[in-house]
Amino acid sequence: MMKRIGILGGGQLGRMLALAGLPLGLRFSAIEPADDPPVKALAEHLPYAYDDLAGLELLADNVDMVTYEFENVALATAEYLEKRVPVFPSSKALMISQERFMEKEFFSDLGIPTTEYYPIDSIDDCSNAKIVTGLPAVLKTRRFGYDGKGQVIVHSVEEIRDSFTRFNGVPLILEQKINFTRELSIIAARSRNGETAFYPLMENVHKNGILLTSRAPARHVAHEMASLAKEYAAKLLDGLDYVGVLAIEFFEVNGKLIANEFAPRVHNSGHWTIDGACTSQFENHLRAILDLPLGNTDLRSFSAMVNLIGEIPDLAPVLKIPDTHVHLYDKEPRPSRKLGHVTVCGDSPDAIDKKLEQLMELIIPVY
Amino acid sequence: MMKRIGILGGGQLGRMLALAGLPLGLRFSAIEPADDPPVKALAEHLPYAYDDLAGLELLADNVDMVTYEFENVALATAEYLEKRVPVFPSSKALMISQERFMEKEFFSDLGIPTTEYYPIDSIDDCSNAKIVTGLPAVLKTRRFGYDGKGQVIVHSVEEIRDSFTRFNGVPLILEQKINFTRELSIIAARSRNGETAFYPLMENVHKNGILLTSRAPARHVAHEMASLAKEYAAKLLDGLDYVGVLAIEFFEVNGKLIANEFAPRVHNSGHWTIDGACTSQFENHLRAILDLPLGNTDLRSFSAMVNLIGEIPDLAPVLKIPDTHVHLYDKEPRPSRKLGHVTVCGDSPDAIDKKLEQLMELIIPVY
Numbered sequence: 086m087m088k089r090i091g092i093l094g095g096g097q098l099g100r101m102l103a104l105a106g107l108p109l110g111l112r113f114s115a116i117e118p119a120d121d122p123p124v125k126a127l128a129e130h131l132p133y134a135y136d137d138l139a140g141l142e143l144l145a146d147n148v149d150m151v152t153y154e155f156e157n158v159a160l161a162t163a164e165y166l167e168k169r170v171p172v173f174p175s176s177k178a179l180m181i182s183q184e185r186f187m188e189k190e191f192f193s194d195l196g197i198p199t200t201e202y203y204p205i206d207s208i209d210d211c212s213n214a215k216i217v218t219g220l221p222a223v224l225k226t227r228r229f230g231y232d233g234k235g236q237v238i239v240h241s242v243e244e245i246r247d248s249f250t251r252f253n254g255v256p257l258i259l260e261q262k263i264n265f266t267r268e269l270s271i272i273a274a275r276s277r278n279g280e281t282a283f284y285p286l287m288e289n290v291h292k293n294g295i296l297l298t299s300r301a302p303a304r305h306v307a308h309e310m311a312s313l314a315k316e317y318a319a320k321l322l323d324g325l326d327y328v329g330v331l332a333i334e335f336f337e338v339n340g341k342l343i344a345n346e347f348a349p350r351v352h353n354s355g356h357w358t359i360d361g362a363c364t365s366q367f368e369n370h371l372r373a374i375l376d377l378p379l380g381n382t383d384l385r386s387f388s389a390m391v392n393l394i395g396e397i398p399d400l401a402p403v404l405k406i407p408d409t410h411v412h413l414y415d416k417e418p419r420p421s422r423k424l425g426h427v428t429v430c431g432d433s434p435d436a437i438d439k440k441l442e443q444l445m446e447l448i449i450p451v452y
Numbered sequence: 453m454m455k456r457i458g459i460l461g462g463g464q465l466g467r468m469l470a471l472a473g474l475p476l477g478l479r480f481s482a483i484e485p486a487d488d489p490p491v492k493a494l495a496e497h498l499p500y501a502y503d504d505l506a507g508l509e510l511l512a513d514n515v516d517m518v519t520y521e522f523e524n525v526a527l528a529t530a531e532y533l534e535k536r537v538p539v540f541p542s543s544k545a546l547m548i549s550q551e552r553f554m555e556k557e558f559f560s561d562l563g564i565p566t567t568e569y570y571p572i573d574s575i576d577d578c579s580n581a582k583i584v585t586g587l588p589a590v591l592k593t594r595r596f597g598y599d600g601k602g603q604v605i606v607h608s609v610e611e612i613r614d615s616f617t618r619f620n621g622v623p624l625i626l627e628q629k630i631n632f633t634r635e636l637s638i639i640a641a642r643s644r645n646g647e648t649a650f651y652p653l654m655e656n657v658h659k660n661g662i663l664l665t666s667r668a669p670a671r672h673v674a675h676e677m678a679s680l681a682k683e684y685a686a687k688l689l690d691g692l693d694y695v696g697v698l699a700i701e702f703f704e705v706n707g708k709l710i711a712n713e714f715a716p717r718v719h720n721s722g723h724w725t726i727d728g729a730c731t732s733q734f735e736n737h738l739r740a741i742l743d744l745p746l747g748n749t750d751l752r753s754f755s756a757m758v759n760l761i762g763e764i765p766d767l768a769p770v771l772k773i774p775d776t777h778v779h780l781y782d783k784e785p786r787p788s789r790k791l792g793h794v795t796v797c798g799d800s801p802d803a804i805d806k807k808l809e810q811l812m813e814l815i816i817p818v819y
Contacts, residue, residue: 087782100474107782110764110780127494363775405745408731408747409747410475415474
């Protein structure tokens with residue numbers, strides 16, 4: 086029986102979900118207010134705002150279940166849909182990931198180490214916050230931040246107060262600014278019957294607040310740290326009674342993992358899994374929500390991924406590097422926009438180093 | 453610059469070409485007379501007969517180049533399109549592959565061993581044919597045979613004559629019936645600039661004239677035989693000035709390769725490449741016709757593929773076998789119809805044996 090999956094969001098993540106799901110016999114419908122979204126060649130495009138009840142009704146009437154590729158969907162939207170059709174992951178995961186204070190509290194309650202933090206709802210909170218986090222610190226909006234937007238580094242209580250005023254009094258959170266060695270992430274899946282699967286720790290480099298490269302697996306990871314990452318991911322999956330794929334981003338500080346945030350969806354740092362893992366994160370997300378057995382998360386090869394930001398390079402020299410795979414998202418070039426990614430695979434971390442170096446000479450991000 | 457590729461045919465091969473090509477930034481239009489073809493979720497479907505000039509005009513006006521996934525397209529169609537847009541592979545490859553006598557002559561001229569054969573255009577040819585091939589022999593229509601259709605085993609000159617009459621005098625070919633150890637095939641690619649790439653020899657099992665399983669690489673292949681297979685494929689690619697992917701099917705007889713036929717397109721025996729090779733045959737076909745560097749044809753793992761014929765099994769137990777990948781074609785079940793395939797990957801030929809055995813307990817072909 087052919088199933089139809091509804092997706093909230095029609096960007097590249099929805100596109101790659103559809104590419105992974107069509108071979109499983111699935112069809113897709115995506116709500117996406119933007120014209121001409123990346124998912125359009127592969128899914129029925131419903132051009133509605135995420136909070137337009139007409140669109141949500143249409144989606145609910147025509148699909149077997151709903152998932153999302155974009156976690157800034159209004160909570161009310163997910164809750165409305167949940168009354169009509171199964172929604173995976175649940176609105177609870179969405180709610181917690183959307184609100185940085187709740188997210189930090191959730192990490193802390195589960196015993197997952199995170200940076201020091203303090204919620205700021207009023208001018209009076211500003212000085213208390215500083216005592217908890219120290220200075221300088223990172224002041225963030227609690228909701229709807231992405232790719233480094235909605236955050237600022239502050240060096241004094243005055244700056245915190247000024248920013249609170251400038252942000253028009255929206256709820257903020259002050260977070261400890263830590264000097265990390267590097268950024269790591271883990272991607273994990275949990276199916277409806279509670280089966281879990283974990284990809285290895287990945288190593289990510291951001292530039293201008295946007296992910297530029299990921300390597301899998303991360304280099305020089307002690308066995309203990311790899312185990313802890315899985316343990317944290319398992320706690321989060323079970324704590325949320327999660328169904329689908331999620332990603333946790335960590336800072337590595339003195340050999341310890343400090344959770345920064347999680348994303349309740351497939352994640353840019355896992356795009357290498359299409360080429361470099363036995364089963365991609367996209368296929369495993371779909372297997373999880375369909376309650377099918379999860380696929381093997383073992384590596385097929387060492388991999389690295391580079392985002393194509395703002396500009397698409399000439400493909401011929403890129404594909405000339407052996408075992409290189411190009412994934413374009415069918416988007417118009419615009420500065421700082423993710424237009425695609427390239428994955429390089431190889432037999433050893435050294436082979437990946439070399440290929441990545443060659444690749445970075447061909448790819449010029451435009452911010 | 454987004455390119456649009458025209459495909460003659462809208463079946464599963466077109467579907468898998470589109471799945472491989474969308475990430476390369478391509479779009480697709482397919483001419484396919486059947487309603488609701490497998491390609492429909494991924495390409496613009498042009499519902500025209502292959503010889504309908506209105507459809508061919510529309511295709512030529514809207515695409516950058518044309519390829520096919522179905523070699524029984526009328527030659528006139530390919531020739532008509534060639535006057536308007538680049539067509540890869542060329543009509544020459546199509547012409548030769550469509551006519552078994554020409555195909556055999558072409559193999560022979562290139563020094564590629566093939567079975568003995570003799571063309572039958574009249575009743576008088578029947579007794580001469582028998583002298584060349586011996587008896588029993590296989591009598592085939594020279595054109596439009598597929599999946600075992602259009603052929604019969606004959607045991608006497610009388611039977612040859614009776615069949616010639618029954619086939620209404622269409623051109624036939626009598627072929628030596630050989631006792632082969634097994635069926636093997638090779639898939640190879642050649643790009644517009646003459647670059648070539650070869651997948652390893654595969655081992656195929658047909659049932660009721662339809663491919664049931666392929667294994668890659670074929671077991672117990674002497675180095676010399678593997679080299680010869682590549683040499684034959686290279687000769688054919690160059691002899692045809694071929695652009696794209698093709699497959700040659702061989703019989704193994706006393707440790708020698710005897711070419712049976714070639715297909716000027718991606719091939720069922722290469723479907724495992726999606727999961728088991730660094731670059732799939734579908735991506736390499738597109739890279740070849742776009743004149744992009746060919747992708748690495750190395751194995752990611754040992755693989756086997758099973759066609760889903762006539763019926764789709766319950767997916768959960770299939771996907772429970774580790775490193776199993778399901779590919780459905782969005783077709784209505786019907787006896788003897790290829791509805792999808794399953795690939796199993798593993799670390800050794802023995803692991804593949806075991807998984808294949810498990811898989812064959814779950815898959816019941818319906819003929």
